[in-house]
Amino acid sequence: MKFLVIGCGRVGSALVHTLSARGHKVTVIDRDQRAISALGTQFPGRTLVGTGFDHDVLIQAEIDRCDGLASVTGSDETNVVIARLARHMFQVPKAIARVYDPRKMDMYRRLGIQTLNPITWGSNRIAELLSYSQLDTIVSLGNGEVDIVETAVPMLWIGRTVSAVTIPSEVHIAAITRRDQTFLPTSGTVFHEGDIIHVIVPALSAERFKGIFGAQ
Secondary structure, three states, rough: EEEEEEEHHHHHHHHHHHHHHHHHHHEEEEEEEHHHHOOOOOOEEEEEOOOOOHHHHHOOOHHOOOEEEEEOOOEEEHHHHHHHHHHHHHOOOEEEOOOHHHHHHEEEEHHOOEEEEEHHHHHHHHHHHHOHHHHHOEEOOOOOOEEEEEOOOHHOOOEHHHHHHHHHOOOEEEEEEEOOEEEEEOOEEEEEOOOOEEEEEEEEHHHHHHHHOOOO
């Protein structure tokens, strides 16, 4: 896949290296040549010095051919403008703007812009790690408000049904892995010893989940 990253600071440089390491084609734009140079000579992607919302620069970066864009400059407003340009002018399938001010995020989302706040995400992630001592988080969704966690089924759940441990809007059993086969359970599915369960749980429901999970 082809990705365009606007901003080559600490987050941007880490992002382009991660995407490149996963085999994607990456183009990065930054106003500062020194930031571009800091990527090193081993960076296999394409680099451009310029402003991320400059139409000509975006065309040069082949924005019309990219599968996704992430704007991670130090300015919330710049990131939002670039993400909106990408989605509405160039029809980029996925455009993400890093936004530092969480108070603005709802407004930007109402405009159809996918945003990520590193402070909110980080604080939710740390709280989740502290709370789920026996659980392994596979994916954090949004800014860490919802997690998909994986764990061995607790002894107290064996012989019980999925419906018995489900709490609407708080705890949802998404999948069960049993004898190397993963399937989607029904409300009447019974837990077996040795099951690995995959659970969707909001970060705010951590304590409730620990209670029914039996974690100490």
